[in-house]
Amino acid sequence: MVTGLYPESHGIVDNSVFDLQLSSNLEKMRTKESDPYYGGEPIWSVYKRLTGRPAHCLFWVGCYHNNTGYKPDVSFDYNQSLSLDSRIETLLDWLRLPKETRPGLINAYLHQPDEAGHNQKSPKDVDDALAMVDEYMDKLFTAFHKENLLECINLVIVSDHGMQPLNRSVDISGHVKEDGLVVAKGVVTRIQINDTCEFEIENLAISASDLGKELYCTMKNVKVNTKESMPVRKHYSNSHRIGDFILEGRPGATFDIPFKGGDHGYDYHVENMHTIMFARGPAFKKNSVAPAFQNVQYMNLWLTLLGIEGALPNNGTVGFFDSILEKAPKRENKWESMGECDNFGSSQVLECQKIPAAEKNKLASKLSSCPLAKSFPVYSKDYCYQSYCENTVMANRDPDDCRKAVIEVLNAFSEKSFSDFSFLNTKYSIQCPFANHSSMVFFSAGSTSMSKMADAQFVFPAYFQRKILGPLQQKTQDYTTKYKKLYVISGLATDTNRDGHADQLAGSPTHFYRILIRCLDSWVSTNPPACKNNRMRSLAFIFPILDEHPTLECMDSNEILLDYTATISDVEQIAGFEFQLGSLSPAAPSYEWKGCENLGKCQLNGYDTPPLVILSFDGFAREYLDRKIVKSLDYLAECGAKAERVFPSFPSKTFPNHYTMVTGLYPESHGIVDNSVFDLQLSSELEKMRTKKGDPYYGGEPVDDALVMVDEYMDKLFTAFHKENLLECINLVIVSDHGMQPLNRSVDISGHVKEDGLIVVKGVVTRIHINDTSISASDVGKELYCTMENVKVNTKESMPVRKHYSNNHRIGDFILEGKPGATFDMPFDGGDHGYDYHVENMHTIMFARGPAFKKNSVAPAFQNVQYMNLWLTLLGIEDALPNNGTVGFFDSILKKAPKRVNRECDNFGSSQVLECQKMPAAEKNKLASKLSSCPLANSFPVYSKDYCYQSYCENTVIANRDPDDCRKAVIEVLNASSEKSSPAFSFLNTKYSIQCPFANHSSMAFFSAGSTCEWFLGGRELIKMEFSAMSKMADAQFVFPAYFQRSTVPRGAGIDI
Template structure:
């Protein structure tokens, strides 16, 4: 008698279905893949919370054997074309010029242009990644990625399909596969592929329809990975799957013609409404803006907020382009704006809101031979992707293009790729007074681990039994950049005191302790209002955490370009004009989250327990939204990196410090680019 033992059929089935190894080993065995191609797939409108439905299993497998992020932030506004072009260039919309899906640029046209329906390269600033590669004779391909149809600087991808909505997703994937089957000498090294779902169905359909579309996407992605696996090419390709924005149900509709009386305007509809005064010259524009802002003042801050460019939160990076509206209606979740009822096209969901808000969060997944295994990144913004893609393609960064990403932010994603150490500024030195060093010894041990600056910056220390502080200033002038203070519960915090006069501008100390070390001109109403609220929250945090380090300073961004003007130029202007009126002020608060500060040192006992909360407040008299103190401060939170860009300072330097292990590059760059979503212990703060 012969007994044959056959394996179970479901074991055969399991082996057939798996495109990844259980041990997550990824090794390329094909000799003609010397340069590993990079495939970037965008799933339009795939919000982070869709992952929790566990429908798209391919992404879960990518996370297990590759890298994912808790979530990714888009750029403001969280619209399709602005964000896809930000991914392609590493630039904010204010820099690359695609500030909305609908654009008004009076220098090019006297009416709105739908950027989705034009290939006019004049609208696209910056250098997209396919141009960077094509200039170096590296072949690229685009499958419907926004902006690929435009000959930007006369260049387009070698392979570029004209958008065809009717092309099935199966055919699109087959096109990607066919490109990857090409011989090495003509195969694209970069493929950028765009899929319009689940965005299209989410705008007008219900949750069941969205789930059905997610199931379709899983079938398509599974087909792609299985096919590449069967070709024995999957482990030779680096793959990134991401999305551009999230999605939110609409429940509040506003019509601008019912809100303001001025009919001589242009208005771009959406959850972020942009209002333009096309017929006004520079001499009358500011009056029209002020007049209209007064009409909208305190209208309903629960559902939307109104800003001009100076008052917009700096973390939006949405002020320096002339294409940005003169007034922004910043919808809160669920709000949408139309010019009038006739143009309301009855969307049930939309996007464009503040990228910090949970429904706008997006996805990031990466898998491949040069991708770290099992890594979960802290949230980051999509402007960081450009530098990652350049590194994965082994392109010399010196041959790349300038961008708004932060060098090194996503280096931890890279595996088996040489990584250059980010360039950092040198530590600050003490200022010399009459050619002598100010102090033989400083009480500010660890200051150089906390902050550095341009080479012309130095610091003056002020130390006593009750005070540890330092002024950062230019070494060739009295132009002060920032004030650093270590404050504990024994230090009495002084609230700003208004003088009994009616001056519009008041010389005010930025010191959290009320010393006179750093004084600037602030608007009287600002001092009385939100600057006083900033002082109060600082005092609250001293009480809550016993000891904090506070860094305060002025910002001189008069042209609203969100970038630090040459310090010599600024300081020279200040010395000549004695003009100490900043456009904004900043404050950075450091705490030790799970440990204490070292005595007489600017270091936490557990170095990586260092935590930060930062603010940038405009020096303006009016808050047109009538926000309460904590809501206003929460709206004007900022990254450390935003303050660096506006001041020339640099936080948590690592490259030049012997004790660099305290703050390694990964910890430093993550904290510097961290987007603060909430105030600390908001329920315990005084209002």
């Protein structure tokens, strides 16, 4: 929240971190006094470095570390026993200081209602804590009000995570021997193979392969990922601290034995992990609501509120909170139209796989007549687009770069094609991309002839086809039938170091992504995509292209697809595009200080740049708002902004998330990968990240009492601000680090894996580090995978990218996650956090008020890595420090969001069909006719300065402007009624290329959603699906591993758009 970085980026990948470069032990971040663990630059450092102004800190994670040379001017040792009144008076004293010494930024942390959530015996415990929180906030706001501060400061209230009641423990000890491993346990468990002498994995007696065998599918309901297999959305791969395996159980499960009442750390998909954000101040609009967001977005809000927007790059989006800000910074309009690819002639059909004559004639006719898109929702300077009528191939301008994307419009009523062929549009290419047709699989989603673009193919591993691509294609078709029309973008991305960002240099694609878009009401346009009343919904996926991922064998297809969902921002980062999609959803919604009569009327001198006050409530779950105990936040939001919900970074633990909020880095990046960290380079022990000074971190007060105290504190604080005339002069942001999940069971890993030689960090996520060279990861994995009910076991390689929990050696070798309510601690009591942010109880909060925020604005749901860019924006140093957040993410709650324009790829002639795999003449004629007549997209929901777009009518290819970069993306509109194509072919639009991208046709598979897809079921039975011919763009193909392509055909409910 204070860095804008995912944990994988700022390094605090958990509350406990193992980093052999810093320590030979798993170090607990709450007690470890070592600056090197903390990566990235927190907001107070950026602010002091760029402005020279004071910044003060009250107990915020990381404040007592000086890893950048700019430590807060005032930062107390942690003292949980400090009374609420004393805390309020401290904040007031700071804001009463003369202008020269008064802090322009204040970060304050409160331990409730987290403590109550962990120790809860019943929901009433949490309710009591919430009542206490409300009492605290009322006292705080009353104090602000009496001091006339309420209208002079920007106040943002956040939380780090939610809380999930625990109900079971998963014991990994019976599955894996912990000798030679570092195991960080909790609701997510990280296992790292540890060798204190050698760092090369090949020298270790414990192999990841053997350890994986002990983990994969050995524990019921436990997902086991490596950093390679980790969903991109988790942003938990790009840190050596994450470990080799990441284990996740279902909500309620923990790997700690025994376990307490509640815990956090689960996937942010768990609703109990969701948290809050409320804000008030001269920067915030009255009664504004920010859409749901992940807390990595906060950093850009802080930067904006502090007048230093853009001062530090991070993982958040600059401008995300503009919708809740009164005056968002003016930004240069960087949006450019993606250019059309070079044209080599007219649009004709080039057969890349033999096309039946009738089908070819249809395609040719369509290609030659369909107009270019009017505008294009995707931008990249490195890519251009090739028009395939309703489909578009986005091709890299570098001919050696095989990354491509396909845009398709799928229609439930389109005529399906049953022919097996692929083709190209000769406007863009006169050479088919692949020679070996038999191994290629379409990744386009459509079932018409036009989706059988040769560029929408790739050679996926058979396992990938069976477990991922097949179910995804079926799910896409099910959605097309259900919603009648879809706009689909499918593409290939290369991210060899798993940092979530597209590689600069061309390489073999490592990931496959898809975005599905539908309208809640009706479609206004599919070219560009636009919905009536701007009511658009999207669902995105990013899948690592792996030859195998054993933990998927104990997950059903819907569970797999859900796990590998991603945000649009995640796809942008890994694809190298910028999208222009979607809109924010507005929402409407005593204490002495409440009311907006003085909004924007700061009556104090010297507050031209409002100080930024960031107040965090530990463990304030989004769900707690529904209890209606903490009224202060509702009153605050009436005059400011709040977030729909905030997703904690994975794992949803206190230390990783607080440091994420002030660095904009994922824990894998900032190094605090857990509350306890094992890093052999720093310590041979598992170190607690909690400071060694002060009283115990957790006490035993019930949650509802804590909420009452929080409200009391906030009321006192805001009243004091109001009395000091500060309320309209500061930007106040209230956040939380995580939610809270009541615990109901414990998962005992001791019966699955022996802990000798392992460092096991237990909790609702458990991390296992192998700390003995004689123990192999493969052997440990065998003891863990699918051996514990409802426990996911991951390595850093298999960890979902969305968790961003792979790229740090401190994470460990295995990460174990149980279902919400489960913990790996034994015994357990109350509640805990740390679950995946998919667990709703982990969701948290963000509220804000101040001169930077729009009144009554709502930020969409976001992950807390976004905060850093908010801090930078609020402090006037936006873009000052790169981080994992998205610059501009908070634009919707601030003032003015940037506009971007896509560029069409270079044109080389008219739109004709270039056959890249032989197509039937009729199909070719149809495509050619359609290509030559379909218009360009009016606007385009994708942006990247490195890419351009190629129009394929309802589909679009987003291509890299570097011809050597093969990364491409495809946007498709899938329509169940669209005319379907059956022959196998691929083609290009000659407007952008006169040369087909691949020579080896047989190994290519379409990744466009509307293309023909064929794969083997059980290695023998050939399954075929028919899709749109316009989706068979040659640029929408890739050589996917067979594992990636292979799958059964799933049906039924699961995830939805």
